[in-house]
Amino acid sequence: MAGAGMRPIDPIASEPLVSIRDVQLHYRMGGIFSAMRGRSSVVKAVDGVSFEIRRGESVGLLGESGCGKTSMGRLLLKLEEATGGEIVFAGEPVTALKRAALKRYRARAQLIFQNPFDAVNPRFSIRAALSEPLENAGIPAAEREGRIVKALELVRLPQPQQFLDRYPHQLSGGQLQRVVMARALILEPDFVVADEPVSMLDVSVRAGVLNVFRDVRDRLGLTAIYISHDLALVRYVCERTIVMYLGKVMEDGPTEDIVREPLHPYTQALVAAVPVPQPDQSHDPLPIGRGAPDPRNPPSGCVFRDRCPYAFERCPVEVPRLRQVGTRKVACHLFDDTTGKQ
Amino acid sequence: MPELAIARSGLPTRLFRSLRLPLNDRFAVFGLLIYLVFVVTALFADQIAPYDPTEILYTEDYDLAADMRPGQEGFILGTTSLGRDVFSQLVYGTRSALLIGVTAAFMVALIGSLVGLVSGYFGGWTDAVLMRLADIAFGIPFLPFVIVLAAFLEPSIWNVVLAMALVLWRDTARVIRSQVLTLRSRGYVDAARVAGSSDAKIILRHIAPNILPLSFLYGSIAIGWAILTEASISFLGFGDPESISWGYMLQDAFASQALAKQAYYWFVPPGLCIILVVSAGFFITRGYENILFPKLGR
Numbered sequence: 001m002a003g004a005g006m007r008p009i010d011p012i013a014s015e016p017l018v019s020i021r022d023v024q025l026h027y028r029m030g031g032i033f034s035a036m037r038g039r040s041s042v043v044k045a046v047d048g049v050s051f052e053i054r055r056g057e058s059v060g061l062l063g064e065s066g067c068g069k070t071s072m073g074r075l076l077l078k079l080e081e082a083t084g085g086e087i088v089f090a091g092e093p094v095t096a097l098k099r100a101a102l103k104r105y106r107a108r109a110q111l112i113f114q115n116p117f118d119a120v121n122p123r124f125s126i127r128a129a130l131s132e133p134l135e136n137a138g139i140p141a142a143e144r145e146g147r148i149v150k151a152l153e154l155v156r157l158p159q160p161q162q163f164l165d166r167y168p169h170q171l172s173g174g175q176l177q178r179v180v181m182a183r184a185l186i187l188e189p190d191f192v193v194a195d196e197p198v199s200m201l202d203v204s205v206r207a208g209v210l211n212v213f214r215d216v217r218d219r220l221g222l223t224a225i226y227i228s229h230d231l232a233l234v235r236y237v238c239e240r241t242i243v244m245y246l247g248k249v250m251e252d253g254p255t256e257d258i259v260r261e262p263l264h265p266y267t268q269a270l271v272a273a274v275p276v277p278q279p280d281q282s283h284d285p286l287p288i289g290r291g292a293p294d295p296r297n298p299p300s301g302c303v304f305r306d307r308c309p310y311a312f313e314r315c316p317v318e319v320p321r322l323r324q325v326g327t328r329k330v331a332c333h334l335f336d337d338t339t340g341k342q
Numbered sequence: 343m344p345e346l347a348i349a350r351s352g353l354p355t356r357l358f359r360s361l362r363l364p365l366n367d368r369f370a371v372f373g374l375l376i377y378l379v380f381v382v383t384a385l386f387a388d389q390i391a392p393y394d395p396t397e398i399l400y401t402e403d404y405d406l407a408a409d410m411r412p413g414q415e416g417f418i419l420g421t422t423s424l425g426r427d428v429f430s431q432l433v434y435g436t437r438s439a440l441l442i443g444v445t446a447a448f449m450v451a452l453i454g455s456l457v458g459l460v461s462g463y464f465g466g467w468t469d470a471v472l473m474r475l476a477d478i479a480f481g482i483p484f485l486p487f488v489i490v491l492a493a494f495l496e497p498s499i500w501n502v503v504l505a506m507a508l509v510l511w512r513d514t515a516r517v518i519r520s521q522v523l524t525l526r527s528r529g530y531v532d533a534a535r536v537a538g539s540s541d542a543k544i545i546l547r548h549i550a551p552n553i554l555p556l557s558f559l560y561g562s563i564a565i566g567w568a569i570l571t572e573a574s575i576s577f578l579g580f581g582d583p584e585s586i587s588w589g590y591m592l593q594d595a596f597a598s599q600a601l602a603k604q605a606y607y608w609f610v611p612p613g614l615c616i617i618l619v620v621s622a623g624f625f626i627t628r629g630y631e632n633i634l635f636p637k638l639g640r
Contacts, residue, residue, distance in 0.1 A: 079532055106538035118529035121548055136538035183537065 016052040017090055017191060017223045018076070023049050024084035025071050025247075029296060041296040045071040047247035048085070050322070055190075058217060058224040060234030060255060062270065063244035066292055069227045070114075072244070073193045076225065077111050078102065089191070107137050110184035112194040112213075116176035116201075120168040126179055127164040133187050151182040155212050174205035178212065185216060192217070195227045210236060231274050235259055243267050246295060246303040253328020263330045265308045302333065310334060363629075370629025376622035380615075384437040391430035392418075395586040398425045412607045420607045423598040431586050432611050438587040439569045439619060442499055446568030449507035451561035454514020455553065461515065462522025463545055472515070479512035488571060492580040499582050502572045506564065514560040518553050525549050559630040566623035573616055588612035 025046040046068045053059050061069040074080040076087060078094055087094040089109065097105050113119035120129050130148045139147065145164075152160030155178040168176055177197060184192055194213060198206040214237055217224050226237050234241055234255060241258050243251040243266065251264040262268040292307075293299060299306045305315035314333045322331045364370040383390060393399060399407040401415055410421040419428040461472040488505040495501055525531065526549070534544045569588075575581050576589030577596065595601075595609040 074532075077536055079535060103538050106536060111532070111536045113529050113533060115529055119533050121530040121534075123551060124530075132534060132539060133537035136543075180533075183533070 015055065017055040017057075018053040019088040020052070020072075020076075020085070021050050021088070022085040023072075023075060023082050023087060025068070025075055025080060026083045043295050044247045044298070045295075046075060046082075049244070049247070049249050050085075051242055051249065051252055053223055053225065055223055056221050057240060058222075058226060058238040060238035060241040061225055061227045061244060062229070062231060062234050062241055064229055064292060066246075066295060067244045068247040069229075069244050070195055071247075073111065073195050073225065073227050076193055077109055078105070079111075103136070107133075107187045108189050109191040110187070110189040110193070112181050112184045112192060112197045114196040114199055116173060116180045117168070119180050120176060120183075122168050125165050125167055126171075129168075129179065130183055130186060133183060137187055147186060148182075151186040152179070154185060154216060155179075155182045157182070172205075173201045174209055177201060177209050181209075181212065181216070185220070188220065189222070191223045191225075193225045193227065196229070197226075198233070199228070199230075213237065231259065231270055243270065246292060246298055248303060249322055249329075249331060250304065251328060251330050252322070253326075253330075257327050263325060263328070263335060264304075264332050265310050265334070266304050302331075364626065364633055367629035367632055369625040370632075373622035373625030373629070376618055377626070380436050380440060380619060380622075383433055384440045387433050387437045391427075391433040393427040393430045395426060395431040395434040397427075399427060400425070409603060409605065419611060420605070422594060422608060423600075423603075428591075428608055428611065431591050432588075432615065434586045435588040435591060435612060435615065438499055438585050439572065439615070442502055442572045442587075443565035443568045443619070443623075446503045446506040446510075447561040447564040449503060450510045450514055450564040451557045453507060453511035454560060455518050455550075455557045457511060457515035458518025459522055459545055459550065459553070462519040463526055463541070463549065469519075473519070476512045476515050479509050482509050484509055485571065485574060488575055489578070489580055492575065497580060497582050499572060499585055499587065501580075502568060502575060506568055506571070510564060510567065514557065514564075517560065518556055521553050521556055522549055525552055555630055555634050559627055559634065562623050562626045562630065566620035569616060569619055588616050 023046055024044070027043045027045060029041050029043055049068075049072060051059075061072060063069045071080060075082050076094070078097065082095050085095075089105065092101070092105070094105060094109075120126075124132075127145075127148060130151065131144050134144045134147055148164065149160045152163065157163060157175060157178045163171070163175070163179070168179075171179065177200075181197070197213065198209050201209060210233065213226075216222070224238075226234060228234050231241075238255055240253065241251075241255040242249055243258070243264065245266050251258060251262070251267045258267060259271060262271045293303075299316065301314075301316040301318055302308070302311070302320050305311040308315065312333070318333070320331045320333050320336070322329045323335060325335045363374065365374075399417075399421060401407045407415060407417070407421050407425045408423050410417045412418060412420045414420065417427055417429070419432065421427055422431075457472050457476070461469045484505070487509060488502060491505050492498075492501045495504075531544060531548055534548055539547070572581070572587055573589030573592065576587050577593045579593060581587065581590055581593070583590075589612075591612040592609055595605065595612075600608045
């Protein structure tokens with residue numbers, strides 16, 4: 001079913017590598033004084049998200065900016081502490097990791113950054129930047145250079161030796177993003193989160209970087225999360241897609257199914273918004289409102305209801321739960337059998 | 343590999359480079375030259391000064407050599423009412439001024455940088471507690487505090503250093519904290535964390551090098567402040583009577599009614615020296631400012 005076609009999945013290995021259970025990341029806005037007067041508001045960047053990722057699977061996290069997809073990625077790597085819920089990686093709760101165990105986790109789960117120009121310290125040579133994870137993992141100094149060159153070859157940076165003593169500003173965006181990717185892969189992790197890895201790059205070099213990402217993932221059998229706002233990119237890279245909106249999961253299922261027949265009205269709008277390279281084909285995007293609502297003050301019930309063209313009386317009253325519909329899960333009252341409405 | 347040799351140049355060179363002296367700014371170079379002159383004077387005070395600054399001198403006729411005019415009897419800048427050599431006092435005053443200036447600047451830059459780094463990087467309660475302490479330090483009037491301190495402790499030039507260390511870290515800490523807050527949110531800091539680097543390592547490797555010029559900026563401001571404060575304290579009579587400083591000279595001249603005697607040679611030189619050192623610090627500060635905030639222009 002899911003994951004079919006792109007590459008074979010070992011049946012034994014297809015138990016979940018990462019389980020996310022009702023994870024929340026709430027920010028309290030305003031200081032202690034406004035809290036005392038009861039005037040602080042809470043921004044729910046991630047609000048009760050649950051999903052599982054099987055070993056070897058690539059999942060796309062899709063959504064517009066501010067929907068919590070980047071926060072979700074940061075939570076997975078413990079760059080942010082969850083305010084509720086649990087993240088379990090290979091049987092170990094990530095949320096409770098400390099010191100040595102956390103360090104071991106760091107070697108197994110990695111992040112590819114969105115902005116390569118910001119992700120490498122401008123004062124560090126490429127050699128120094130790539131040495132840092134090796135040093136932390138206790139790899140002896142004599143072995144490091146070989147590992148660095150190997151990692152740079154893996155991301156298809158030609159003649160890696162000549163880059164070692166260069167500084168980030170001497171590299172192009174595409175080269176630098178490959179270095180960032182090499183740094184993420186140098187410790188041979190099991191799990192990689194890629195946070196919009198090509199959004200800061202020129203369109204002309206995007207395809208190259210994306211192909212490297214896909215190849216490396218397949219060759220190393222990586223489990224990957226690919227965060228993006230671009231459905232076309234997610235479709236190119238991932239067999240499964242999770243659509244997020246205002247900190248909640250709206251739809252979760254095989255990418256091809258979602259693209260061919262989006263169920264959730266929000267997903268429909270996203271699919272309709274993808275430009276079609278045929279000028280004569282009638283193209284009519286779903287009429288949803290322009291901007292997402294203020295995250296400090298989301299709508300009651302279903303968070304999407306104020307932009308939803310199909311909203312009905314139940315939407316403001318009840319928060320829709322994620323329900324299994326065919327091959328996927330959808331959080332929308334339209335697909336709730338108990339009302340009989342379709 | 344030749345590239346390696348370039349990257350790993352000698353420690354003194356690297357230390358010098360890490361200071362990032364603002365050598366492309368004419369004012370800053372002027373300031374550095376003034377500092378150089380004063381530092382050399384302070385180091386070789388024993389060789390330069392013809393007399394002990396506290397020694398009471400006599401003329402060849404065994405008269406007290408009091409209120410000599412410059413040049414008279416071979417005294418370059420004349421003598422005080424007690425028969426002490428003004429030039430020797432000026433030379434030795436350089437020593438105590440620089441000693442106070444440098445130690446106070448070091449303390450201010452060190453404490454301020456540490457507090458700023460810890461406060462900005464860790465945030466939360468640590469930040470709240472340290473910044474409320476900074477608020478208290480901001481509430482302390484500086485000069486009265488030094489006077490009270492001098493009253494409680496024995497009069498000593500170190501009172502000024504201690505007071506500066508206790509109070510003036512506040513400005514440095516605030517500014518460095520804000521800088522650390524922006525640095526902390528940079529991608530490469532997250533990258534280092536994901537790479538498994540400890541907090542200490544991240545602070546030392548990725549954050550501290552970026553705030554070093556700011557520390558120097560506040561250090562060079564503190565040098566001028568310390569020298570001015572010491573002069574004020576000595577002039578008010580709370581200074582150390584044992585050590586000769588420019589402030590002490592001014593106080594001595596004031597108490598001996600040098601102005602009425604028109605003994606300009608007595609109080610103008612120490613005043614000029616204070617102005618020169620403090621403005622040299624200001625020029626260097628401007629140079630650092632240019633490095634730190636190139637967009638400000640001038």
